[in-house]
Amino acid sequence: MRSALFLLAAALSAQDANWTTYHGNYSSTHHSALTQITPANAKNLELKWTFQAQSLEKFEATPLVVDGVMYLTEAPNTVVALDAATGREFWIYEHKNPEVTYPCCGKINRGLAIRENTLYMGTLDGKLIAIDAITGQLRWEKVVVDFKDGYALTHAPLIIKDKVLMGTAGGELGIRGFLAAFDAKTGKEIWKFKTIPEPGEPGHETWHNDAWKHGGGPIWLTGSYDPALNLTYWGVGNAGPDWNAKVRPGDNLYTSSVIALDADTGKLKWHFQFTPHDEWDWDSVQTPVLVDRVWRGRPRKLLLWANRNGYFYLIDRATGEFLQGTPFVKLDWATGLDDKGRPVRVPGKVPTPQGTVIYPGVQGGTNWFAPSYSPKTDLFYLNVWDDYSGTYFAWDQEYERGKWFAGGGIKADVQSVRRDRLARRDPKSGYGAVRALNPSTGAKVWEYKMTDVSEGGIVTTAANVLFSGNREGNFFALDATNGNLLWNMYLGGQTAASPMTYLVNGKQRVTIAVGHTLYTFGLRE
């Protein structure tokens, strides 16, 4: 198996054959150099193997593949090592969580990080654990935070040099979020960046009372890293309480923002707040996509960001300068962005005790599932939830430790987390689409329209094939140049994960979690 990989080294690096980080690479483009599966032969894709999870929790994980071995998490915190060619298990590591933990929206986990022969995973009970990738034995575990305060670690960690970066969920439970870096060998904390600045710290002036003490700002999706700038980029989630925003006047930094931190020190280089004083639960927890390309005649180090608030942003990732923002779905809460990127809000489009209908709905125009950028097509691809609204409610609520602290609620025809068993809502209440945007303008180039929405991410390849799945249970391949359907397989379950692709024994495979099963496809031989 490994000798086969070496033979391919002339054409493809090990990085191209493997999938070694949650996003596939530090730039988080979800783009692969693999080219065996093409628009011409995608119709010949067939199932190679499946992995049946014993857990009935939502399967949101994207696996890693390193030299023929696949590592994945089975929700909430079981780690499995598989033969990437056959799906046969090598070992299983089960982390025992307490009976009661505090995830907002299901006992989920999105994946692992790997460095040398050590795997890293965050747990629902607030621990970062290190596991030997060969033996499946625990190397160390570190208590990152007291989970009984409403914290849960759900995203895949990010390795930068000798550090493991980990943030925490809990935006609906009155937490104060943070991102921390730990020594990869010992688990010792090296630095910590607090997403809710405390008195005396820059940014605290955007909190005008004591609301910062339970101000939210979770981090629940893996960030990106630019080695040349030595900056790491992370999306920060909603302010708390989510919908009763009158109790937290001010912009509420660094909620619903992107933060750019020095990877060695954790010091803030710059930030950009997409949704100041977020009143809608529009976490800015999307994938930071790093792209170097010309914009308006000048080479730029860009950050592409399709935000839950419905705008697609271009940001200079070296300086944090806002360059452009364009709506990519129907929205009615803002009339546009000013020259600094600040939304011009529509009065009255806020949650109220009697409920206010607002576009987009609470899951936003898109969310945590991965978009993709292909240097081959120079297009940005994402799954959108379009033409759908939510009725946003607000009410007063006192903070209690470890309790739900959202200050309101949402009604909507389009369900947020789990599909209806039978799909028969009014088609006019919203639809999903894979959409290709021109990164320079934000303009739609093509779309693949679906009846239902999708929590499936996207991976594109250098052969111009795009893979994604949706809530309906379909997993499919599109021609990345025009959106034409190349291949579709009905798998029955809901996709709420991002696909990935890799080489094993010299053969390209594509893998996706659907329902409670991990499916791996390859070309018929």
Add this chain to the structure above:
Amino acid sequence: MTIRFLLPLAYAAALAAQHSDTALKNPFQSPDDRARGGAFYRSQCASCHGIDGKGGASGPNLSTGNFRHASNDEGVFRVITKGVAGTAMPGFSMNGREIWQIVSFIRGLSASRAVNVTGDATAGRQLFTANGCINCHWLNGAGAARGLDLSAIATRLTPAEMHTALTDPSAEVAPEYWTWRATSKDGKTLRGQRFNEDTFSLQILDSAGLLRSVIKADLREQSLDHRSPMPSFRDKLNEQQLKNLVAYLATLQGAAK
């Protein structure tokens, strides 16, 4: 900490009851318990299930008395403490008394549906038969599936909502009862009830009473008629007869839980 110690005790009692013939009874059902449960509900449950209990973007309707993951009070208690795998429903770290009080409040949401029924249910049952309701509706194992299953209609609709459904059936029609119409590319007209749909196909009950899948690529056009196929009884029954029919429908509580 006291609060957290109480929870395992109450839950252990509930589990023990599972193995007996009699399910655990809710010991906290006074009006005061229900009111306290309502306060907990608004704080911890309403974000997902709606302030009125009729469901939201992340949680199902709790106001019918029928639950997806529980068949009695003990089951509701267990769902609140343990959560539901694969959904957004977490387990809650409240003490047992608080959880029973929430159960009382939730049960009260459906109990309130049966109030203010003034008609004669026996006379209503005769009207039900005489007007041929069973030709379209399903009731206790028999009838037709074109209309709503009425076996537990009293848990789904209030008497006022039943009255409206009889006199103005198209006032509020759930999407699953909309009439689907289409024309195929070869010119055939299709009609039926839409059971399920994805990007490529629809699963329908067609006008001949058969289950079939329709491939969207084979269709020239399709539409959904939001009007109810049910006739209005506004001019067919007088007000007293309507009240009698509602009184009968209000007795249809489904299988005993």
